[in-house]
Amino acid sequence: MKSSIEVHNLTTAYGGAPVLWDIDFQLPTGQIIGIIGPNGSGKTTLLKTIMGLLDPASGFVKVFDQPLDKVREKVAYVPQRESVDWDFPASVYDVVMMGRYRKYNLFKRTKDPDREIVLQSIEKVGLSEFKDRQISRLSGGQQQRVFVARALAQGADLYLMDEPFVGVDAATENSILNLLSEMKNEGKTVVIIHHDLQTVSDYFDYLLLLNTRLIARGTPAEVLTKENLTNAYGGQLTLLSKVVNLIKQNEFPIREKDSDV
Amino acid sequence: MNSFIDFISFKDPNVIYVVLGMVFINSSSVLIGTFAYLRKRSLIGDAVAHSLLPGLCLGYILAGEKDITYLFLGAFVTGWLSTYLVDYIVNKTKVKQDAAIGIVLSGFFFFFVVLLTYIQKNAAGNQGGLDHFLFGQAAAINKQEVMLFAIVCIAILLSIMIFYRWLISVSFNMDFAASMGLPVKAIEFLITSLTVLAIATGIQALGVILTAALVITPAAAARFWTHNLRWMLVLAVSISVISGIGGAYVSYIKSGMPTGPWVVLFLSLITLMSFSFSTRKGILASYLKARKNKAKILHENILKAIYQHHEQLEAEGELDYSLMSSEILKIRLFDTTELLKGLRNLKRKGFIREDNKMFSLTAEGKKESRRIVRLHRLWEQYLLKRTTIDTDHVHAGAEVIEHILSPEIERELEIELGIEGIPKEDY
Missing domain, CATH: 1.10.3470.10 (ABC transporter involved in vitamin B12 uptake, BtuC)
Known part of the structure; x- marks a missing residue:
C-alpha cells in the first residue's frame, strides 16, 4: 500500500521536554484517518511537525514518499479555529482566496480559474450567501467552515485538520462530514485530530492513538480496545510523565547525539 | 483667513x-x-x-x-x-x-x-x-x-x-x-x-x-x-x-x-x-442603540399593561376601554415621567389615542399589544416545557426576552408548542 504520511523515529520537544517521543508510523491513502489522545498528548504538535511548522529534535517525515517541500501543493493544513484573530479585516472570500496564494504566483494576477475555485470551495461548505461577510460576524461553526473552504481551495490530495469538530453547531458538523465522504470518494486522504471518543468509530477508517508516544494504530476495532484506551487515558503512563518532568528539570538531552537513526 | x-x-x-x-x-x-x-x-x-x-x-x-x-x-x-x-x-x-x-x-x-x-x-x-x-x-x-x-x-x-x-x-x-x-x-x-x-x-x-x-x-x-x-x-x-x-x-x-x-x-x-x-462599535452608536432598546421596552410594556387592564375586566377580546395614566400605573409600576413620555411617543406612532386625558388603543395598538403579551406567554410556556424552572421564576425570564423575539422565532415557538392565539396562563 502506498503511504500518505510516513513518520520515522520522530521526537519533538518544547523547552527541553519531549511532547512527541520516538513516533513511528505509516498512514494509508484514500482514507479518513483520526488522531486521538488526551489533552496535551501531542496531537497538534504532530500535525505541526508534519507540516514543517515545528522542527523535530530527531527523525523525519515523508509525505507521499517525498520530503514535504517537494509535495507541498498536495497538502492542505487546517489550523485550530482559535489560533487566529477573527476580527481581522477580511471577508469570507478574502480568507478562502488565501488558499490560492503560492510562492510562485505572487506576481501573477488572480485569474478566473482561481476565483472559480474559491467560489466553489465556499459553496461546498455551504457559505455562498455569506461570501462577502466580514469574518468576525460569522458564528464559530461558520468560521470553521471558512477554514475548511480555504483548504479545499488549495486543491490538495492530503488534508490535515486540527480539531475541525470542536465547538461547532450540528449544521457545520454535518457539512464537514458530507465533505469528508465526498473527498474520500475522490481518493483524497484526510487526517483529523479528534477528541470525542463517542463518534470515533463512525467517522474514521483508521486511527492513531497518541499520548506523547504512539499507543496504537490501525482500524478503529484494533485501536479502541480497553487496554489501549487505558494506556492512553487511564493514567497508566504516570511513569512516562515522571521521566518527562525529570528531563525538563535537569535540562537533560532527549537522546545522545550519535545514537540518532 | x-x-x-x-x-x-x-x-x-x-x-x-x-x-x-x-x-x-x-x-x-x-x-x-x-x-x-x-x-x-x-x-x-x-x-x-x-x-x-x-x-x-x-x-x-x-x-x-x-x-x-x-x-x-x-x-x-x-x-x-x-x-x-x-x-x-x-x-x-x-x-x-x-x-x-x-x-x-x-x-x-x-x-x-x-x-x-x-x-x-x-x-x-x-x-x-x-x-x-x-x-x-x-x-x-x-x-x-x-x-x-x-x-x-x-x-x-x-x-x-x-x-x-x-x-x-x-x-x-x-x-x-x-x-x-x-x-x-x-x-x-x-x-x-x-x-x-x-x-x-x-x-x-x-x-x-x-x-x-x-x-x-x-x-x-x-x-x-x-x-x-x-x-x-x-x-x-x-x-x-x-x-x-x-x-x-x-x-x-x-x-x-x-x-x-x-x-x-x-x-x-x-x-x-x-x-x-x-x-461599527463606537461609543455613540452603542449609546444610541441602548436608548432605542430602552424606548422599545418601555413602549411595549405600556401596551402590555393596557392589555392586562382589559384582561382584568375580561374585555381582552375587544380592547376597547379608555383608561387614565394612573390606571396604567396600577397595573405596572412605571416611573411616572417615563410613562408620560412613552404615552406621548406611542400616540405619535399611532398606537394609542388620547381623548381628554383618557388613553385607548388604536387598531394598530391592539395588534401590537396582543403580539407582545403573546410573545411573553409563549416564551414562558417554552421555558416550562423545555427546561426545569419554577413557575414563580419563569415570568422574570420572559420579561426581557419578549422584546427581542423575532417573527421567525415566534413562528417556531408556535409550531413547537402547538399554541394558537394568546395563552391564558400568566405567571
Missing part, C-alpha cells in the same frame, strides 16, 4: 517642504504600521523608535560629524537589533512580549543617554541637534530631506503592493502561510526592515515619541470605520496625512508652535472621534 490662503497657496517655500515631508513620513509609517497593528505588534514601533537613538549617536561617533548616511545606517542597525532582541527574549525565555518590549526599549534609550553625554563632553565639531531626535524639528525640513522621505515612502508603498498577498496571509495566519510554503521568515524580515526604515526616516522630523504614535494610532482609528483592509489602509493614511497638514498649519500661523506635537494632537482627536462616533 489670509494666513490660511497663504498656507494652502504655498507662498512660503518652506511650507511646501514641511507639508510634503508630512505627507511622505506619515504615509510611510501608517502603511507599515497598519500591518504591525494587524499582527498585534503595535508596540514594536515604540521599541524601534527608542532603539534608533543610540544608533544615531554611534553613527555620529563613527563619522565624526552629522553625516546623514552614517546616522541613518547606525539607526537602522540598532532599530533592527531591537526587534530581533524582543523576538529572541520572547522565544527563549518566559518573558512575555509586552515586558520584552519594555526591557529592550528602556535599555536602548538609556544607552542613548550615555552616548549623548559622551558626545557632548568629548566630540569635537558641531554635535548640536542630536537631541532634536527626541522631539523632532518638523519646521526645519529641507528639500534634500523631502526627497529622502519621498523615496522611502515610495519604496514602502511598492513593497506593500508587490507583497500584498503574502503580507495579509502572514498577518492573518502565520502557521497557514508557512504551511503553504510561503517564505514566512523572509516576509517577517521585510516587515521589520520596512518598519525600521519608516521610523528611522520619520524620527528626524517628528522625533521618537511622535513617530511611534504615527505607527500605532491611525491604524487603530481607521479600524473603527471599515472591515475592508484596502479601505483601512487608505483611511489610515488619510487620517495621518490630514493630521500632519493640520500640525504644519498650526505651526505656520503661530510661529513658535512645534509641528510634531500638534500633529499627534490632531491625530488623537480624530482617533477619539472614531472611538466615539464610529458606526
Whole structure:
C-alpha cells in the first residue's frame, strides 16, 4: 500500500521536554484517518511537525514518499479555529482566496480559474450567501467552515485538520462530514485530530492513538480496545510523565547525539 | 483667513517642504504600521523608535560629524537589533512580549543617554541637534530631506503592493502561510526592515515619541470605520496625512508652535472621534442603540399593561376601554415621567389615542399589544416545557426576552408548542 504520511523515529520537544517521543508510523491513502489522545498528548504538535511548522529534535517525515517541500501543493493544513484573530479585516472570500496564494504566483494576477475555485470551495461548505461577510460576524461553526473552504481551495490530495469538530453547531458538523465522504470518494486522504471518543468509530477508517508516544494504530476495532484506551487515558503512563518532568528539570538531552537513526 | 490662503497657496517655500515631508513620513509609517497593528505588534514601533537613538549617536561617533548616511545606517542597525532582541527574549525565555518590549526599549534609550553625554563632553565639531531626535524639528525640513522621505515612502508603498498577498496571509495566519510554503521568515524580515526604515526616516522630523504614535494610532482609528483592509489602509493614511497638514498649519500661523506635537494632537482627536462616533462599535452608536432598546421596552410594556387592564375586566377580546395614566400605573409600576413620555411617543406612532386625558388603543395598538403579551406567554410556556424552572421564576425570564423575539422565532415557538392565539396562563 502506498503511504500518505510516513513518520520515522520522530521526537519533538518544547523547552527541553519531549511532547512527541520516538513516533513511528505509516498512514494509508484514500482514507479518513483520526488522531486521538488526551489533552496535551501531542496531537497538534504532530500535525505541526508534519507540516514543517515545528522542527523535530530527531527523525523525519515523508509525505507521499517525498520530503514535504517537494509535495507541498498536495497538502492542505487546517489550523485550530482559535489560533487566529477573527476580527481581522477580511471577508469570507478574502480568507478562502488565501488558499490560492503560492510562492510562485505572487506576481501573477488572480485569474478566473482561481476565483472559480474559491467560489466553489465556499459553496461546498455551504457559505455562498455569506461570501462577502466580514469574518468576525460569522458564528464559530461558520468560521470553521471558512477554514475548511480555504483548504479545499488549495486543491490538495492530503488534508490535515486540527480539531475541525470542536465547538461547532450540528449544521457545520454535518457539512464537514458530507465533505469528508465526498473527498474520500475522490481518493483524497484526510487526517483529523479528534477528541470525542463517542463518534470515533463512525467517522474514521483508521486511527492513531497518541499520548506523547504512539499507543496504537490501525482500524478503529484494533485501536479502541480497553487496554489501549487505558494506556492512553487511564493514567497508566504516570511513569512516562515522571521521566518527562525529570528531563525538563535537569535540562537533560532527549537522546545522545550519535545514537540518532 | 489670509494666513490660511497663504498656507494652502504655498507662498512660503518652506511650507511646501514641511507639508510634503508630512505627507511622505506619515504615509510611510501608517502603511507599515497598519500591518504591525494587524499582527498585534503595535508596540514594536515604540521599541524601534527608542532603539534608533543610540544608533544615531554611534553613527555620529563613527563619522565624526552629522553625516546623514552614517546616522541613518547606525539607526537602522540598532532599530533592527531591537526587534530581533524582543523576538529572541520572547522565544527563549518566559518573558512575555509586552515586558520584552519594555526591557529592550528602556535599555536602548538609556544607552542613548550615555552616548549623548559622551558626545557632548568629548566630540569635537558641531554635535548640536542630536537631541532634536527626541522631539523632532518638523519646521526645519529641507528639500534634500523631502526627497529622502519621498523615496522611502515610495519604496514602502511598492513593497506593500508587490507583497500584498503574502503580507495579509502572514498577518492573518502565520502557521497557514508557512504551511503553504510561503517564505514566512523572509516576509517577517521585510516587515521589520520596512518598519525600521519608516521610523528611522520619520524620527528626524517628528522625533521618537511622535513617530511611534504615527505607527500605532491611525491604524487603530481607521479600524473603527471599515472591515475592508484596502479601505483601512487608505483611511489610515488619510487620517495621518490630514493630521500632519493640520500640525504644519498650526505651526505656520503661530510661529513658535512645534509641528510634531500638534500633529499627534490632531491625530488623537480624530482617533477619539472614531472611538466615539464610529458606526461599527463606537461609543455613540452603542449609546444610541441602548436608548432605542430602552424606548422599545418601555413602549411595549405600556401596551402590555393596557392589555392586562382589559384582561382584568375580561374585555381582552375587544380592547376597547379608555383608561387614565394612573390606571396604567396600577397595573405596572412605571416611573411616572417615563410613562408620560412613552404615552406621548406611542400616540405619535399611532398606537394609542388620547381623548381628554383618557388613553385607548388604536387598531394598530391592539395588534401590537396582543403580539407582545403573546410573545411573553409563549416564551414562558417554552421555558416550562423545555427546561426545569419554577413557575414563580419563569415570568422574570420572559420579561426581557419578549422584546427581542423575532417573527421567525415566534413562528417556531408556535409550531413547537402547538399554541394558537394568546395563552391564558400568566405567571
